Amino acid sequence: MKKISGQDKFDGVDLMRRSLSKNNPVIAFNKLETQEDKDEQEGVMHLFEGAMLAFRNPPSHDDEKEISKEDAMAILSLANYLLRKLDSSISTKQ
Numbered sequence: 001m002k003k004i005s006g007q008d009k010f011d012g013v014d015l016m017r018r019s020l021s022k023n024n025p026v027i028a029f030n031k032l033e034t035q036e037d038k039d040e041q042e043g044v045m046h047l048f049e050g051a052m053l054a055f056r057n058p059p060s061h062d063d064e065k066e067i068s069k070e071d072a073m074a075i076l077s078l079a080n081y082l083l084r085k086l087d088s089s090i091s092t093k094q
Contacts, residue, residue, distance in 0.1 A: 001048075004086060012056075013049045020045035028090045044085055051082060 002008045005019035005026040019026045022041040029044050030037040055075050067075070 001086075004089075004091075012052050016045060016048040016052060020048060024092075026092055027086070028092050029085055029088070030090070044082075047078070048082060051078060055079075 001015055001019055002010075005015070007015055007018050007026060010018055020041065022032065022038040022045070025032075025041060025045075029041055032038055032041060055078075
């Protein structure tokens with residue numbers, strides 16, 4: 001996200017919010033022309049935030065925590081979805 005957004009001074013949830021906010025995002029998932037577009041943008045931003053909080057942060061602070069194979073597969077599926085959203089995103093950088 002840092003590389004794509006150019007927001008290299010930020011990490012974690014702050015990076016997601018600064019990069020993906022529905023108000024003047026660096027990375028947009030649509031043209032942000034309608035309320036539905038803005039709602040989608042905000043929802044995907046929250047998915048990225050949630051992934052940081054739920055999946056990235058705990059293992060980096062508690063290396064003894066284990067997850068099941070099923071949970072790992074579900075997390076990878078969500079990560080795949082989020083990466084696909086990034087691949088199809090619109091850069092708003094001028």
